[in-house]
Amino acid sequence: MTDAVSTSATGRFFDSDIFYSFRTSPVAVAAALVAVLMILGSVLAPLLAPHDPFDLATLDLNNSLLPPAWIAQGQAAFPLGTDDQGRDVLSTILYGSRISLLVGLASVALAMVMGVTLGLLSGFLGGRLDSFIMRTADVQLSFPAILIALLINGVARSLLPGNANLEAMAIAVLIGSIALANWVQYARTVRGSTMVEKHREYVQAAQVIGVGPLAIMRRHVLPNVLGPVLVIGTINVATAIITEATLSFLGVGVPPTTPSLGTMINTGNNFLYSGEWWLVVFPGLALILLCMSVNLLGDWLRDALNPRLQ
């Protein structure tokens, strides 16, 4: 897999079953389009966004709570209106989804690395290590992930030195806590597949010619257990984004001066009864679109990779 030559790989990709199944699934194409657009929008936010909402010096309180541009009193400079501090909602969504995506992708990557490593070790080596890792996983599974994330987040924050740079640390803590709350799924899946794979002939053959256990795990077992992990990973990106939004909504996420989608929804929620609907509707829509498109992609990937459904 990893040794494939790039030129023929492109060609092979477009001829592959996976691409065919993608091309013929309008839902997958639409979801991918939305996801790519949103990812591009957030990555290119500094170029696209009319304002920099994270630069406090550019905020003017006198522009606060302006409605979207198409409503009377709205201003063209703020297409989707402004929040209670005078931030442009559109720009904040673009910048905010950057945080959401960063946290979502990074925490899934981290959880995946942790889960896959532990799952491989556990499944391949077995014995006490296996029992220890899997019982830890069982205990953790008996709590909702959001609770664990809250717990880790709280502990990490109280351990932080008081003069730490809050914005950078907050994001790192969020990524860490969401990853630690979610590694179990990967570990369990990988352990299961590893237990099956380790009795296959190719593994035995490798053992016979004297390849060490670590090398067997990495070069032989790992590529064969990654499929389901990728599916779980894709679906978990959406979950992780929502967890980030939830934590920020609860006020334990990023600081209010660098709002993510969850922080925006939290702020907007305070104005639900006072008529400033755009504060909660637009970031809410952005969050829904982002999560739904990633989720649909995940669903499609699961179907595409599942031999039983083909």
Next chain:
Amino acid sequence: MKPSTRFLLAAAATLLVSASHAVTLRTADQGDALSMDPHSLNETTQLGFTANVYEPLVTRDSKLALKPALATEWKQTSPTSWVFTLRRGVSFHDGQPFTADDVVFSFQRAADPGSDLRGAVGQVKEVRKIDERTVEIITTVPLPIFPEMITSLSMMSKAWCEANGAAKPVDKRKGVENAASVRANGTGPFRLRSREPAVRTVLVRNQQYWGKIEGNVDEVVWTPIGNDATRVAALKSGEIDLMQPAPVQDVERLKQDSNLTVMQGPELRTIFLGMDQKRDELLFSNVKGKNPFKDRRVRQAFFQAIDIEAIKTRIMRGAATPTNLMIGPGVNGFMPELNKRAPYDPEASKKLLAEAGYPNGFEVKMNCPNDRYVNDGEICQAVAGMLARVGVKINLEAESKATYFPKILSRNTSFYLLGWTPTTYDVENTLYNIMATPTGGRGTFNLGSYSNPKFDELAGKISTETDPSKRNAMIAEAMKLHAEEFGHVPLHQQALAWAMRKNVTIDQRGDNIILYRTAVVK
């Protein structure tokens, strides 16, 4: 009355009450009362809640005039001594009688290093029991307004506190608790039935109360609901009967709702910013080796960078009175002629910062509660934005008061937002607690340690001076001094807004304390 008859009567009364459908008042605040211990945190939400369970010697009526509570009368027998006659027939909720020993004990307890009410008893030298019904209090200096100074000092039972290992108040700064944090045994019109911190606290009417309870409420259920919209939704749907504060952005809509009443009024609380002026290097800043806040020009630059009118119109929606003084109108000692703010002027502010040696500004962390004062988190964000425009980068830490108060009361802060209502309704309380150099009980809430010997001297004289014109001249001088030095950055007095269902009436007090004894639910 024989004990058995008394028991029967009590039983009959209980039956009657339960038969005639107990009246429940469900109330929500934006934050919790952080402890049930009336000596552990000097905060209005906290003391206002425990004021329903515990009582002081002298209290205030709905118009904030002094009124006897556990003391029936008091007189000043010499410039530094006061004699209080205690009320007869008062018992604590556990049935023990209230005596002079409890008074002596409560004053000692409030003077403990872990107490947050040291400010109220800092000038008390001795509390002497004369007999079971009489107590003499000796002060270190003549205190003409001593009875006003102890209206928030609750009396606790010596026997109960000692039996429950709560003889000393818990120190909020250390995050510890004891029996008195979760249980209560006062003399007040309500008993504490159950306590789930941050979830639900239930009070029930004290059927053995010594006085008359004006309202008809049998049970009070208090729930903290931090989110504005959730609180409004709970009130509109009838899940709660009363809320405080009504979010400023919703007041107009709530008023239009025919099921609801909104009670508004000026509040005596002043919201201000404080800066660490004591340490040689700030705890949380990128400036090393010196403390920028020691320089008056930096403090003035902060003051002039803040567009207070924008905060008033945009964040507070008009429900605030910008101020240059640390006290508001209605507090004795307020002087309108001194209440003129230095103008909002970012250019002047930049120039001052450059003169002070920070042409490119600097970075500092700001501590802020987000569930204590009206729109406190939003005010801090706006301040951070305004300071950013003059080059100062604020790392804003906005959090619940449950974690915020321990932090700032330990002076673990460089720059913070706080609010203060002088419980004596006299400027002396603010001078003593907020502005005087911290020593002993003095300056307990002067968390940035603003310090000026001249100011301290004036503050000391003001607390003992009885001649009003001399006193006012000194007050004016002290406040001018503090304002010229920008010892704090005063922002505004917030307005009170309570919202309730139409069938609820209650007395509103200017200090934002809600006494459920005055509540009537029809």
